[in-house]
Amino acid sequence: MPSFDEAIALLAEAVQPLGRETVTLSDAGGRFLAAPLHARTDAPRHTVSAMDGYAVVKATTEAGHWLDVIGESRAGGPYAGTVASGQAVRIFTGASLPAGADYVIVQEHAVREGQRVQFTPGFGPGDNLRLAGSDFRAGQVLVPAGTRLTPRGMVAAAAADLAHVEVSLTPSVAIIATGDELAAPGSSFDQPNTLPESGSFGVAALAECAGATVVARCTGPDDMGELEALAAQALADADCVVVIGGASVGDHDLAKPMFAAHGLELVFSRLDIRPGRPVWLGRAQGKWVLGLPGNPTSAMVTARLFLRPLLAGLQDGSVDAELVSTAMPLAAAIPEAGARETFIRASAGPDGLVPVGNQESGAQSPLLAADWLIRRAAGAPACEAGELVQALAF
Ligand SMILES: Nc1nc2c(c(=O)[nH]1)N[C@H]1C(S)=C(S)[C@@H](COP(=O)(O)OP(=O)(O)OC[C@H]3O[C@@H](n4cnc5c(N)ncnc54)[C@H](O)[C@@H]3O)O[C@H]1N2
Numbered sequence: 001m002p003s004f005d006e007a008i009a010l011l012a013e014a015v016q017p018l019g020r021e022t023v024t025l026s027d028a029g030g031r032f033l034a035a036p037l038h039a040r041t042d043a044p045r046h047t048v049s050a051m052d053g054y055a056v057v058k059a060t061t062e063a064g065h066w067l068d069v070i071g072e073s074r075a076g077g078p079y080a081g082t083v084a085s086g087q088a089v090r091i092f093t094g095a096s097l098p099a100g101a102d103y104v105i106v107q108e109h110a111v112r113e114g115q116r117v118q119f120t121p122g123f124g125p126g127d128n129l130r131l132a133g134s135d136f137r138a139g140q141v142l143v144p145a146g147t148r149l150t151p152r153g154m155v156a157a158a159a160a161d162l163a164h165v166e167v168s169l170t171p172s173v174a175i176i177a178t179g180d181e182l183a184a185p186g187s188s189f190d191q192p193n194t195l196p197e198s199g200s201f202g203v204a205a206l207a208e209c210a211g212a213t214v215v216a217r218c219t220g221p222d223d224m225g226e227l228e229a230l231a232a233q234a235l236a237d238a239d240c241v242v243v244i245g246g247a248s249v250g251d252h253d254l255a256k257p258m259f260a261a262h263g264l265e266l267v268f269s270r271l272d273i274r275p276g277r278p279v280w281l282g283r284a285q286g287k288w289v290l291g292l293p294g295n296p297t298s299a300m301v302t303a304r305l306f307l308r309p310l311l312a313g314l315q316d317g318s319v320d321a322e323l324v325s326t327a328m329p330l331a332a333a334i335p336e337a338g339a340r341e342t343f344i345r346a347s348a349g350p351d352g353l354v355p356v357g358n359q360e361s362g363a364q365s366p367l368l369a370a371d372w373l374i375r376r377a378a379g380a381p382a383c384e385a386g387e388l389v390q391a392l393a394f
């Protein structure tokens with residue numbers, strides 16, 4: 001059975017970006033950049049004041065000596081002349097430093113009388129300047145290709161001074177939940193032998209958070225004919241089909257067989273991980289097909305571990321970057337790991353990570369608090385509270 005790392009290497013090797021399109025900057029939030037964004041100018045473009053005050057010549061300006069105020073420089077309206085010794089220019093935050101001046105004294109230290117000004121002792125030592133190019137230089141890559149434009153990234157992207165940007169095409173995802181026992185939330189209570197279908201709601205939300213559009217979501221019964229028809233429709237509709245349930249070895253586990261007639265070729269099937277051993281990935285008719293175990297915790301852990309990297313790879317993002325873990329302290333001891341690589345669901349408290357109480361792969365209620373997955377190699381020794389473990393944001 002392949003390990004988690006081996007499965008990810010197979011995925012990373014096979015996945016290709018879907019393509020690219022040009023969009024206006026205001027439509028680029030949340031999208032992956034298909035090409036790097038180069039700054040068109042230095043920022044700041046000129047040396048500017050960082051504070052409201054007076055621009056002066058530092059070497060000849062002393063506290064208690066009057067200077068002539070010869071003009072004003074404001075953001076968008078620079079002072080055109082030159083400042084000499086004995087002179088000052090009223091200046092505001094973001095305004096260009098006038099020629100001749102090399103220092104700004106904040107207005108809290110200024111005593112102004114008509115067209116002259118003097119300064120109280122104790123100004124400085126900072127020059128209150130933002131030097132031209134001190135933020136970034138013209139031509140510098142502000143946002144590399146493959147970056148997802150987060151809210152903070154949007155500021156950097158806009159600062160590059162580009163109206164349009166090239167982004168990766170948005171992957172479309174179809175989700176099929178399988179099982180005779182599944183009922184739409186709101187309808188299970190009145191139907192005996194059913195339970196609310198929860199998995200597809202979590203997977204759909206995860207796919208959308210990862211930049212995809214969910215174009216179809218349906219539930220199929222344990223009937224081969226109906227499942228084959230749903231598979232055909234999903235392959236026609238979407239770049240990536242996610243099947244939940246029916247991944248195991250029981251008589252009613254039809255998730256792989258329902259794609260066999262559509263030419264399914266497996267990339268991997270069953271992994272040495274816990275939870276999620278029955279997870280599988282394949283290709284059919286040029287589309288991706290990801291099979292998640294039906295147990296809701298297993299479905300969400302495997303969606304996090306495989307669907308997110310897959311969707312990143314389809315959008316010029318990095319598969320590996322989606323799986324970078326952080327060293328985090330444990331707030332509670334954990335026992336020796338079992339024979340499979342394990343992803344322990346945990347919440348973060350002030351002293352570190354605490355495994356959620358119920359680690360059953362069929363559990364649903366603990367998912368709410370499980371913001372982290374502690375990654376434990378097979379057979380890893382027990383850890384005490386305070387020890388560092390590797391964790392992935394879940
Ligand atoms: N003999 C074996 N039995 C099982 C094995 C095995 O290796 N040998 N693997 C176990 C593991 S591990 C897992 S995980 C489960 C998952 O198998 P399936 O993918 O076939 O899942 P189902 O049987 O379809 O469902 C499992 C469980 O989850 C509920 N479920 C399914 N889909 C949903 C949904 N969309 N929303 C909410 N709940 C769902 C379903 O009712 C079942 O209770 O197999 C073990 N068995």
Ligand code: MOO
Binds near residue numbers: 274275278295298
């Ligand atoms: O591996 Mo399954 O996902 O333990 O329950």
